Amino acid sequence: MESKSPFGKVSAEILAQLAAVVGENHVLTGDGLENYARDEMLGGKSFPPEVAVRPATSDEVSAILKIAERNMIPVTPRGSGTGLSGGAAPIYGGIVLSLERMNKILEIDRNNFTAYVEAGVTLADLLKAVAEQGLHYPIYPGESGSAIGGNVATNAGGMRAVKDGVTRNFVLGLEAVLPSGEIISTGGKYVKCSTAYDLTQLLIGTEGTMAVITRVLLKLVPPPGKTEILFIPFHSLHDAISCVPEILRQGLLPAGIEFMEQDIVRITEQYSGTTIPFREHEAFLLIIVEGANEDEIQQQMDAISPICMSNGAIDIFLPGTERAKRNLMEFREKIYYALQSYGTLDIADVVVPRSAIAEFVESIKQKGVDSGIPIITLGHAGDGNVHICLMGKDPDGTLYGKTKDLMKAICREGVALGGTISGEHGLGFAKRDYLTLAADESKVNLMKRIKKAFDPNGIMNPGKIFGED
Amino acid sequence: MESKSPFGKVSAEILAQLAAVVGENHVLTGDGLENYARDEMLGGKSFPPEVAVRPATSDEVSAILKIAERNMIPVTPRGSGTGLSGGAAPIYGGIVLSLERMNKILEIDRNNFTAYVEAGVTLADLLKAVAEQGLHYPIYPGESGSAIGGNVATNAGGMRAVKDGVTRNFVLGLEAVLPSGEIISTGGKYVKCSTAYDLTQLLIGTEGTMAVITRVLLKLVPPPGKTEILFIPFHSLHDAISCVPEILRQGLLPAGIEFMEQDIVRITEQYSGTTIPFREHEAFLLIIVEGANEDEIQQQMDAISPICMSNGAIDIFLPGTERAKRNLMEFREKIYYALQSYGTLDIADVVVPRSAIAEFVESIKQKGVDSGIPIITLGHAGDGNVHICLMGKDPDGTLYGKTKDLMKAICREGVALGGTISGEHGLGFAKRDYLTLAADESKVNLMKRIKKAFDPNGIMNPGKIFGED
Structure with missing residues (x-):
């Protein structure tokens, strides 16, 4: 990739210019660069930059960018590096511009x-x-x-x-x-x-x-009122997902509706050393209900519960104590890290119209079976954003092509159902090759012209969102 | 303006090409063009286009634009022509592309x-x-x-x-x-x-x-539940406006909070031949409260009423019947037409942070006094969007320069208070000369480059948003 790079290299002269802007302590080279080489993208490789620069003010950012622009040095902005798509990985080297000191x-x-x-x-x-x-x-x-x-x-x-x-x-x-x-x-x-x-x-x-x-x-908004959580086991994933459009069709608006499969629960229990209720069942909905007071919450729960029960729910668990609620939410938040530690190959972030979730998940499950790569799904059933985890360890890289083919098939299916390929993670480096599945040539070219209106020389986070030309 | 126009003219050959796309009945020239010459902009002149074209499909729109692009004919898209800033006025002639038949x-x-x-x-x-x-x-x-x-x-x-x-x-x-x-x-x-x-x-x-x-x-959303309207007279405009930030600071969220001055009421009463309660008072708030049921409405009214009463409200009028509510809302909707018919010179559409409304309105009132142009204000107090009507008839055009100076001062004051120059009407032709009061050269140039990414030859609604180069 670097051999055909159109970019300049960070010379000693440029390092000196950067140091004059932010001070020597904030121009990092050598060992420390590993901290600026990647984000939380699954299986993401490290791409150490040539230099990481830590400005303290917008004027310093401006001065750094002028230096980069003059010398055609690629610039990768970086917040906390918690992104999941490699957006903060400086794949062409150059400058990582870290905002970590601009934290006021x-x-x-x-x-x-x-x-x-x-x-x-x-x-x-x-x-x-x-x-x-x-x-x-x-x-x-x-x-x-x-x-x-x-x-x-x-x-x-x-x-x-x-x-x-x-x-x-x-x-x-x-x-x-x-x-x-x-x-x-x-x-x-x-x-x-x-x-x-x-x-x-x-x-x-x-x-x-x-x-x-x-x-x-x-x-900002006023603080939320009361929150209640419903944790609902189902006989099948199909039942769990199918009841969500019905809840929303009735005009109910929970603060969140999450779904997860039993395998996710198992993996996350192993990772976190905690257990959750009803763990033996096939699939689960976690519904977050908010209201100004107990009455409002109760009204919503009274409306949601019968819809779930008549759509195959086994029981409806209310955690009761604040501690039990927090446990459930923390469990949900640990899922990504559990999947990461388990050795998930890749994770899709497709969003489809909420009415199409069940159809989408079932079609994807079949594709997983066909490809021989195990698939586990979870996600935000209320908004159609489905995460599909392609499972398995791939020590020798032999699965890479197959994984990519499956991911492509998943993205294509999401788009065919009226959705798109990233609901919340961004395309970054991880998903850039799939952009053309969601956007035709007219749109991609238009986006590139818009980028040029900001960044005529293409130094801003090159190689992200758009695939290689 | 037309003498230095970079644009081509609509020739007989081009008319024939357009007719081949949409059919002769939908290529209008001559007398009918007056209907496509302006919108509802106050005091807006007529700019009859050379031709108005009424496509029925997106493919027809595409074919029309290709003809226009090839011949450098300016294109002004038009919906219903109800805009207030001259956005649909074809100031360079050319083609008006009316979407009136695309109404499915x-x-x-x-x-x-x-x-x-x-x-x-x-x-x-x-x-x-x-x-x-x-x-x-x-x-x-x-x-x-x-x-x-x-x-x-x-x-x-x-x-x-x-x-x-x-x-x-x-x-x-x-x-x-x-x-x-x-x-x-x-x-x-x-x-x-x-x-x-x-x-x-x-x-x-x-x-x-x-x-x-x-x-x-x-x-879309579920249908609204119950609606109640509070119509609240105040001793002064200052009192009326000042109590709005207090309502919102408490986390209350009415569906709308409108304010108006007595003069507006008088002018609208004359225009509409109706009267409203408490018409003798200085200023009014009209607060729209929505809730799923009577209880929710009552809770909000119980919270809003004492804030108003302790901020100078004279009384709180609840229209009671659906008919009375509708009358009040219809009265509010007639205001613009009443102002138009009364001979308002121009109307500002500034938005400021909601906490700054009282300061803004008072400062503007003083500018009105200083300039000798009567000012009446009304607007959306809940969201900071203030309409300032510069009143008076201007048969010989002598007020034009003075009106423009005052409008400029109003826009400048809005921007100085952290707001901007159009909250909802758009800049179109009416406000394009004020854009640089709200956006510096870097931003304006950036916007022009973005426009170029879509419209490299500048045929799309030229002369709007941006002033003359």
């Missing part, structure tokens, strides 16, 4: 329900700070160590999309630095805007391929 | 809560069709004759942004035709998407300057 919460505005934060602030720090002001940020992609800038760059989702939406729906404005070094500020503390093009919405989900996001203005 | 509701999906409609479908027809399926589309910009394509092109807002957001928040996907004739389809029946760039969100609010929107996939 600049303002929490209680009158306008907004938070203005630097891109390197973690979700955990944001949640703590807004809670202290009696407010809440509802989008939770399942990893509290993730950086807000990364959440924005991937349009991170999570369990709560069915009710609250995704990161995109809570970003009111951005500060971003173009490769030219220009610092632009977009949006503001308002929901309504018909003033020219919406650069905020355009930049969300672009995975660092257009600009470096340096600050984020987020919309 | 293609699908209402009760399982996924979506509607897929052609761009020329009116809001009234959409609302009727979704209601028949037991569903609802909550964004209501106050003009049921508007076309959905136009709602999308301007990111139309309305009274309900405080709770439900704006058009942007309910568009899941689009079909659009580029000037190259390429037809692209974006998004789908899902909320979560991290698959490359979000062309849906990018196209919303671009006022026909990038592509022609031909189909829209909308998100």
Whole structure:
């Protein structure tokens, strides 16, 4: 890959220029680079950059980008590196621009329900700070160590999309630095805007391929009221998934509806050393219900429960104590790490119309059987976002081609059912080869022209989203 | 303007080509063109196009755009022509591409809560069709004759942004035709998407300057429950506006919070021949409260009422009957037409952070006094979107320069308070000269480069959003 690279190399002269911007302590070379070489992508290789630079201000980001642009050095922006698609892996070397020092919460505005934060602030720090002001940020992609800038760059989702939406729906404005070094500020503390093009919405989900996001203005909400969790075992995965569209068709809007198969439960129990109730059953729904008070919660539970019972539910388990609720949620959050440690080959992130989930999962299961690669599914049944885990260890790499063929078939099936290939992880490096399954040539070319409007020389996170030309 | 036009003229040969695409009956020249010459912009002049073309399909739109692109003919897309900023006025002549015949509701999906409609479908027809399926589309910009394509092109807002957001928040996907004739389809029946760039969100609010929107996939919701309206007179405008941030700070979320001054009431009463209660008072809030049932409504009213009373409200009027509620809402909807008929010179559409409304309105009132142009204000207090009406008749055009100076000062003040210059009307032709007050050179140039990625020859609705070069 590097032999045909159009990019320049990071010379000693360039290192000196970078040090003049951020100080020598924040220009990392040598051993420390392994920490900037990859993210949490399953089976992702390490791509150590030539240098990692840690600016403290937007002006420093601007100066770094000017140096990179002048010398045609590829730049890979990095938040916390918790992404799942290799978006933060500097596959062409060059500069990793780490936002880790830009971790200040600049303002929490209680009158306008907004938070203005630097891109390197973690979700955990944001949640703590807004809670202290009696407010809440509802989008939770399942990893509290993730950086807000990364959440924005991937349009991170999570369990709560069915009710609250995704990161995109809570970003009111951005500060971003173009490769030219220009610092632009977009949006503001308002929901309504018909003033020219919406650069905020355009930049969300672009995975660092257009600009470096340096600050984020987020919309906040009042703190959630009461929460209850229903954990519901089913005789079959089909029954579990099929009852979800029925719940939603009735206009009910739980904060989250998750499904998982028995195999996931087993693997996660092994990994975490904990057990969960009804573990012997085939499939499960985990439904999160929120309301202002007990009555509202009870009304929702009274409406949801009979739908589940008449669709093959075996029982409905209410954890009762706060501790038991937390255990269940923590169990859910550990699934990805359990799968990672178990040796999952790859994980799909397809989203389909919620009415098509059962059909999609059944068709994929069959493809797994046909290919000889075991498949386990889980996901966000309420919003149609299905994660399909291709299981098995692949020490000698022989499964790689087969895995990729199966992943391609999964993506193609999702698109055929009216969905698309990534619901929340982003394409990054992991899924870039599948983009053309979801977007025809006109669209891909249009996107590349839009990227050029920001990044004429192609130095911003090259090799991501789009496959090799 | 036309003498320096870079554009070609619509020749007889081009007319014949257009007729070959849509049929002679749908290629209008001569007298009928006056109907395609302007929209509802206050004081907007007529700009008859050279030809108006009425395609019936996306393929026909594609063929028309190819003809236009080949001959460098400017194209102005048009829905119902109810816009307020001259966006549909073909100021360079050329082709008006009217979507009026593309008025089919293609699908209402009760399982996924979506509607897929052609761009020329009116809001009234959409609302009727979704209601028949037991569903609802909550964004209501106050003009049921508007076309959905136009709602999308301007990111139309309305009274309900405080709770439900704006058009942007309910568009899941689009079909659009580029000037190259390429037809692209974006998004789908899902909320979560991290698959490359979000062309849906990018196209919303671009006022026909990038592509022609031909189909829209909308998100629907369950029908609203009960609605109650509180109509609240205050001793002063200051009191009325000041109590709004307090309501919202408490986490209450009415479906709408409107404010208006006595002068507006008087003008609208004259225009409509109706009267409203408490008309003798200085200022009013109209608060729309929604809930699943009477209890939820009562809870909200119980929380809102004391805040208003302790902030200078004189009384709280509940219309009681459905008829009385409808009268009040209809009164509110007539305001724009009353202002138009009264001879309002211009109307501002500034949005500011909701906490800054009182400061903004007071500062603007003073500017009105200083300039000698009477000012009346009304607007969406819940979301910070303030309409400022510059009043007076201007038969000889002598007020034009002064009006523009005042409008500039109003926009500048809105931006200084953290807002922007158009909350819901769009810039179109009416506000294009103010764009640079809200966006610096870097941003404007970036937007122009993005436009070029869609429209390299600049034929799409030229002279809109951006001022003259």
